[in-house]
Amino acid sequence: MIQRKHSRTKTLVVLFAFALIVAACGGGTESATTTKAPAAPAATTTTTAAPAAPAATTTTTAAPAPTTPVDVPGYSTWEDVLAAADGTTVNWFMWGGSDTINSNVDNDIGKVMKERYNITLNRVPITDTADVVNKVLDEAAAGVDSGGSVDLIWINGENFRTLKSADLLYGPWSESIPNAKYVAWDDPAIANDFGEPVDGLESPWGHAQFVMEYNTAFVPEPPTTFEALSDWVKANPGQFTYPAIPDFTGSVFVRTLFYWAAGGPDEFLGEFDQAVFDKYAPTVWAYLNDLEPDLWRGGSTYPEAAAMTDLLANQEIQFNMGYNPSRASSNIAEGTYPETIRTFVFDTGTLSNNNYVTIPFNSANPAGAMVVANYMVSPEFSLIMADPDQWGWLIPTDPTTWPAEDQATLDSYGTGVATLPAAVLNANALPEPAGDWVTAMEAGWIKNVLEN
Amino acid sequence: MTTEPEKRTGLVPRWARWTAVTSIVVFVVVPISTLVVWSFAFRWNFPNILPTEWGLRAWSYTASDSSRVLEGLWNSTRLALLVTGMAIVVGLPASRALGQHEFRGKSTVEWLLMMPIIVPALVATMGIHQIFIRLRLTETLFGVALVHLIPAIPYFVLVMASVFANYGTALEETARTLGANRYRVFRYVTLPAISSGLLVASMFTFLISWGQYVTTLLIGGGTFVTLPLVLFPFLSGGNNSTAAAISLVFVAPAIVVLVLTSRQLSRDSALMGGFGKL
Numbered sequence: 175m176i177q178r179k180h181s182r183t184k185t186l187v188v189l190f191a192f193a194l195i196v197a198a199c200g201g202g203t204e205s206a207t208t209t210k211a212p213a214a215p216a217a218t219t220t221t222t223a224a225p226a227a228p229a230a231t232t233t234t235t236a237a238p239a240p241t242t243p244v245d246v247p248g249y250s251t252w253e254d255v256l257a258a259a260d261g262t263t264v265n266w267f268m269w270g271g272s273d274t275i276n277s278n279v280d281n282d283i284g285k286v287m288k289e290r291y292n293i294t295l296n297r298v299p300i301t302d303t304a305d306v307v308n309k310v311l312d313e314a315a316a317g318v319d320s321g322g323s324v325d326l327i328w329i330n331g332e333n334f335r336t337l338k339s340a341d342l343l344y345g346p347w348s349e350s351i352p353n354a355k356y357v358a359w360d361d362p363a364i365a366n367d368f369g370e371p372v373d374g375l376e377s378p379w380g381h382a383q384f385v386m387e388y389n390t391a392f393v394p395e396p397p398t399t400f401e402a403l404s405d406w407v408k409a410n411p412g413q414f415t416y417p418a419i420p421d422f423t424g425s426v427f428v429r430t431l432f433y434w435a436a437g438g439p440d441e442f443l444g445e446f447d448q449a450v451f452d453k454y455a456p457t458v459w460a461y462l463n464d465l466e467p468d469l470w471r472g473g474s475t476y477p478e479a480a481a482m483t484d485l486l487a488n489q490e491i492q493f494n495m496g497y498n499p500s501r502a503s504s505n506i507a508e509g510t511y512p513e514t515i516r517t518f519v520f521d522t523g524t525l526s527n528n529n530y531v532t533i534p535f536n537s538a539n540p541a542g543a544m545v546v547a548n549y550m551v552s553p554e555f556s557l558i559m560a561d562p563d564q565w566g567w568l569i570p571t572d573p574t575t576w577p578a579e580d581q582a583t584l585d586s587y588g589t590g591v592a593t594l595p596a597a598v599l600n601a602n603a604l605p606e607p608a609g610d611w612v613t614a615m616e617a618g619w620i621k622n623v624l625e626n
Numbered sequence: 627m628t629t630e631p632e633k634r635t636g637l638v639p640r641w642a643r644w645t646a647v648t649s650i651v652v653f654v655v656v657p658i659s660t661l662v663v664w665s666f667a668f669r670w671n672f673p674n675i676l677p678t679e680w681g682l683r684a685w686s687y688t689a690s691d692s693s694r695v696l697e698g699l700w701n702s703t704r705l706a707l708l709v710t711g712m713a714i715v716v717g718l719p720a721s722r723a724l725g726q727h728e729f730r731g732k733s734t735v736e737w738l739l740m741m742p743i744i745v746p747a748l749v750a751t752m753g754i755h756q757i758f759i760r761l762r763l764t765e766t767l768f769g770v771a772l773v774h775l776i777p778a779i780p781y782f783v784l785v786m787a788s789v790f791a792n793y794g795t796a797l798e799e800t801a802r803t804l805g806a807n808r809y810r811v812f813r814y815v816t817l818p819a820i821s822s823g824l825l826v827a828s829m830f831t832f833l834i835s836w837g838q839y840v841t842t843l844l845i846g847g848g849t850f851v852t853l854p855l856v857l858f859p860f861l862s863g864g865n866n867s868t869a870a871a872i873s874l875v876f877v878a879p880a881i882v883v884l885v886l887t888s889r890q891l892s893r894d895s896a897l898m899g900g901f902g903k904l
Contacts, residue, residue: 265848269859270859270860271859271860271862273684273687273693273868276692277687277692279692296849298848298849299694299856299859300843300848300859301858305843305848306848309844309847309848312752312755312756315756316755316756316759316760317760318759323764323848324847487671487672488671489671489673490672508683509667509669509670509679509683509865510669510865510866512669512671
């Protein structure tokens with residue numbers, strides 16, 4: 175008995191000692207990083223705050239070389255920005271749930287930034303962009319006006335609007351960086367993010383369009399009109415559904431229906447108008463309520479968007495939907511989807527929008543963040559992004575502004591196995607309505623369909 | 627040694643052992659084996675019982691730098707150990723006072739100690755975040771450890787107070803009258819007596835810290851990357867195989883801790899003896 179107790183005590187003592195040692199090591203590493211971190215913000219703060227500082231840097235670093243003027247807060251030439259970004263870390267907060275995107279970002283952006291500009295791209299994986307928005311709001315509330323922990327956010331729509339209306343963004347910068355010439359800023363679809371003017375506060379990095387995914391093993395001919403979809407659902411009860419609002423995929427499905435009911439998007443692009451809403455809403459609610467009994471599980475519940483990927487893969491439903499036209503191709507390549515999945519768009523068109531990156535007002539490293547964002551709209555990176563064998567994304571840049579040889583490379587690309595050609599997507603792309611319309615449609619769906 | 631197994635079979639009825647074994651298989655072995663299969667599956671869709679295509683894709687991603695699993699593992703480990711060490715330093719005196727002494731307002735103190743279990747940690751963390759930003763404790767190991775201490779302390783103190791209550795003060799008093807000083811009493815009387823309880827409480831604390839997501843995200847700001855931070859984005863809409871592979875890395879330490887300590891806990895566990903006495 176005594177022997178056993180002793181060995182137990184020893185285990186405890188050893189465990190505790192180990193805990194202390196590891197914690198001590200941890201403390202050491204941590205203090206090393208914390209002492210390093212404030213140094214960078216301090217430097218940036220002085221350059222941003224004092225107008226004299228950038229001028230000084232210009233004369234020292236860029237006297238002989240030609241300069242590229244930029245009009246961004248704190249810097250007057252791109253060379254200043256590059257000099258300030260040298261040796262820094264950029265904390266990029268982005269959704270981390272795709273191993274393909276994570277690896278691609280590290281390999282195709284992170285490595286290039288390190289080699290070319292000596293910038294460390296620290297990709298911070300998050301589950302929901304709203305978490306970062308809250309973090310920036312929290313920092314602002316606590317009075318952290320400089321040296322903040324977020325340098326770059328993958329963002330659009332509502333989250334951008336929240337930060338912009340709270341005046342918590344750095345800039346304007348995005349229309350002034352060197353590669354902004356490859357972005358069609360005079361195109362309203364780029365210059366407005368869900369109806370909210372971008373005003374140089376975010377830079378596009380990806381383009382998205384709503385597409386329907388279907389299993390050709392069960393649906394040989396996809397229903398490309400809402401009438402045909404309704405017929406199919408009634409003939410095949412239990413095999414169609416859509417995500418419940420406020421999920422943004424469910425929300426865009428309902429928006430697409432509003433456009434169908436109104437015969438086009440035009441009436442929804444301006445200010446919210448209750449009369450227009452009341453004119454078309456009953457048609458939409460009637461359509462959806464008519465479908466409800468024949469939806470998956472009799473419409474008693476609606477799945478999350480993420481779950482629908484599994485439901486389609488496992489043949490429980492035969493359709494999925496989403497904002498990424500090449501997701502089906504990459505899911506087939508990743509093994510998530512069976513090889514029989516293909517995509518289609520409705521004859522009445524589908525909504526499209528852009529993903530942007532934005533820089534919070536208190537970013538410790540706006541210079542580094544701009545260098546990253548600048549690379550993301552370069553023809554060089556757009557070609558990596560558009561390549562179906564690499565990223566296979568739709569690109570937000572305008573290829574007609576590219577050098578001729580880059581345009582030729584782009585033309586030589588095929589499309590992913592389940593991805594629609596860019597020409598088909600573009601021909602059917604519809605703009606997003608402004609934010610107030612989205613709010614009204616979502617609230618209306620909950621009241622008239624979910625609770626009905 | 628030879629008499630021990632007989633004693634065990636005598637103590638525990640046959641049906642109880644079967645129930646225990648069945649629950650372990652149903653609730654532990656089956657889910658974990660599913661994860662193992664998933665992590666090596668490349669394509670696994672209904673109605674196939676087994677994956678139609680196998681592959682190492684999930685594991686090669688998990689092992690790559692992009693997954694940040696190694697970094698998360700290291701951060702989670704040192705964080706959980708630090709939280710456990712802090713819980714021992716803070717919780718041991720508190721649980722001794724609660725377990726062995728009667729004093730005015732004791733029930734109030736006990737009630738306050740339970741608060742973190744009743745009030746969601748998230749609510750408290752939101753307020754703490756503001757203060758930590760001003761104190762520059764966000765994004766640091768120490769700051770995150772402090773926040774993990776909030777949900778961990780009630781469990782630690784609950785277990786240890788029961789242990790102290792069971793064991794009483796008589797033995798220590800005897801040792802003192804025999805001339806042992808305070809250190810020797812602690813080293814040779816108190817510590818051996820409470821050690822298995824302390825092991826259980828430390829395990830609880832370790833695992834509570836290990837599983838924290840929201841508190842780590844808020845205080846660590848996403849830049850202090852632990853395993854749950856790497857894993858959770860995959861659970862909400864990622865690739866199933868990758869989620870399974872990272873999940874296995876996530877549960878592995880818990881299983882290792884359980885196996886290493888199960889021998890110590892299998893008999894005369896202080897936890898079993900005193901739970902609910904507080």
